[in-house]
Amino acid sequence: xxxxxxxxxxxxxxxxxxxxxKNIELETEKxxxxxxxxxxxxxxxxxLLESDSQIAKDLKEIILDMYLSGxxxxxxxxxxxxxxxxxxxxxxxxxxxxSILWLAPFLSFLIISLLALRKFRVFRKEK
Amino acid sequence: xxxxxxxxxxxxxxxxxxxxxxxxxxxxxEPLSSALVEKxxxxxxxKSLDSNESINNFIDNKFVxxxxxxxxxxxxxxxxxxxxxxxxxxxxxxxxxKDSIKxxxxxLQELGNPYDKVFYxxxxxxxxxxxxxxxxxxxxxxxxxKILYKHVGPINKQEFKKIISGILH
Numbered sequence: 507x508x509x510x511x512x513x514x515x516x517x518x519x520x521x522x523x524x525x526x527x528k529n530i531e532l533e534t535e536k537x538x539x540x541x542x543x544x545x546x547x548x549x550x551x552x553x554l555l556e557s558d559s560q561i562a563k564d565l566k567e568i569i570l571d572m573y574l575s576g577x578x579x580x581x582x583x584x585x586x587x588x589x590x591x592x593x594x595x596x597x598x599x600x601x602x603x604x605s606i607l608w609l610a611p612f613l614s615f616l617i618i619s620l621l622a623l624r625k626f627r628v629f630r631k632e633k
Numbered sequence: 634x635x636x637x638x639x640x641x642x643x644x645x646x647x648x649x650x651x652x653x654x655x656x657x658x659x660x661x662x663e664p665l666s667s668a669l670v671e672k673x674x675x676x677x678x679x680k681s682l683d684s685n686e687s688i689n690n691f692i693d694n695k696f697v698x699x700x701x702x703x704x705x706x707x708x709x710x711x712x713x714x715x716x717x718x719x720x721x722x723x724x725x726x727x728x729x730x731k732d733s734i735k736x737x738x739x740x741l742q743e744l745g746n747p748y749d750k751v752f753y754x755x756x757x758x759x760x761x762x763x764x765x766x767x768x769x770x771x772x773x774x775x776x777x778x779k780i781l782y783k784h785v786g787p788i789n790k791q792e793f794k795k796i797i798s799g800i801l802h
Contacts, residue, residue: 547766548766548767560731560757560767561761561765561766561767564757564758564761565761567758568758568761587668588668588669589668589669589761589762589763589764590668590764591667591668591764621637621640624637
């Protein structure tokens with residue numbers, strides 16, 4: 507009976523350790539994916555993931571800690587934007603200040619379509 | 634309809650003038666901005682060695698200059714002289730970044746101590762809450778604990794005076 511208890515305890519500990527390791531692996535992967543979307547704050551055009559600078563290492567550790575403590579991706583992004591500004595995001599968020607940036611492709615498409623339509627009508631009339 | 638013919642040319646001209654102006658009147662390199670300017674100084678879990686007082690309690694109701702430095706940082710040595718010049722006029726607080734007590738003590742013994750108090754960020758992670766890019770960095774914080782200005786890199790005498798006159802007047 508005692509032996510079975512011991513075996514069960516060993517199995518319990520083993521599975522717990524495996525579970526924790528798996529969790530760390532999963533969160534590390536999430537951290538790597540997020541770090542690839544973030545700009546290194548001290549290097550030119552390098553992502554946080556690629557950067558080997560000390561500050562990038564610290565930021566990656568902080569992101570991993572936040573993931574392990576159950577924080578979501580948007581919470582982590584907000585944490586970083588509050589400290590480093592939108593500069594840290596490769597893909598800027600949609601806001602009033604950024605609206606031109608986001609709407610420019612659609613506006614260009616609209617203008618070009620209108621011009622093409624007019625041209626097409628003129629062309630048809632002439633024909 | 635005739636005007637429409639010139640539309641691409643007009644766009645091209647506007648764009649050319651815009652780019653020409655950008656090249657001709659190139660702005661001076663702006664200092665790195667901080668998302669924390671005009672915001673409240675964040676709560677930091679760092680303490681000084683001589684008391685258990687937190688940095689947030691210490692800076693409350695004072696105009697303070699907060700300098701993040703390290704003994705291993707060469708530009709901090711140059712900046713140290715500047716800070717010593719202003720230490721009588723202003724309350725200067727040091728945050729030792731990723732450093733040991735022993736090294737900081739010998740650094741201050743060798744070069745003099747311009748700081749009213751030194752707080753220690755051993756792991757360097759608390760400084761991330763200040764949007765740190767690297768050492769040295771200097772923050773100017775008003776009585777309401779609002780960050781008025783952040784200077785990235787070693788500060789010189791002229792810059793220090795310019796910042797002070799800019800934020801106080």
